[in-house]
Amino acid sequence: MNDESKYSTPVPRGLAGLLCYFIPFLGGLLFLFLEKESRLVRFHAVQSILLWACFTILAAILSLIPVINVILYLFVLIVWVFIMYQALMERMFELPLIGGIAMRQVSKGEDQ
Numbered sequence: 001m002n003d004e005s006k007y008s009t010p011v012p013r014g015l016a017g018l019l020c021y022f023i024p025f026l027g028g029l030l031f032l033f034l035e036k037e038s039r040l041v042r043f044h045a046v047q048s049i050l051l052w053a054c055f056t057i058l059a060a061i062l063s064l065i066p067v068i069n070v071i072l073y074l075f076v077l078i079v080w081v082f083i084m085y086q087a088l089m090e091r092m093f094e095l096p097l098i099g100g101i102a103m104r105q106v107s108k109g110e111d112q
Contacts (some may be wrong), residue, residue: 008036017044017087023078024052039106044087047095047102051083054098 009031017040020028029047035041055076062069066087079095086093096104 008038009041013038013040014088014090016041017090020048020085021046021051021084021087025049026112031039035059040090040092043092043102046105047083050098051079051095052103052111 013020016031016035016038020031020041021044023030025048028045030045031041031047032049035045055072058072059069059076062072083093092103092104094100
């Protein structure tokens, strides 16, 4: 990738990727609008927004079933920690379903 040496924000790419997930919705939106150069950070920003949107919708649907809701929250915690680690290590780990969407959104911006 040719964008590895340049980025728009003073925040290191790994830390920026982690912050995209650490601050639900806001972190992803913030770095999506601020970062114009780093494909890695933009990917994690889009994936973060999609991930938190999916988690929020699932939590709302499953909130009526307490046992399943607890399992969902444990799953969310595990995925959250895992994906933050991947972002910190500057890896573009694609989550199932939403990772491909995030990659297409980032690639679409490069084609224009």
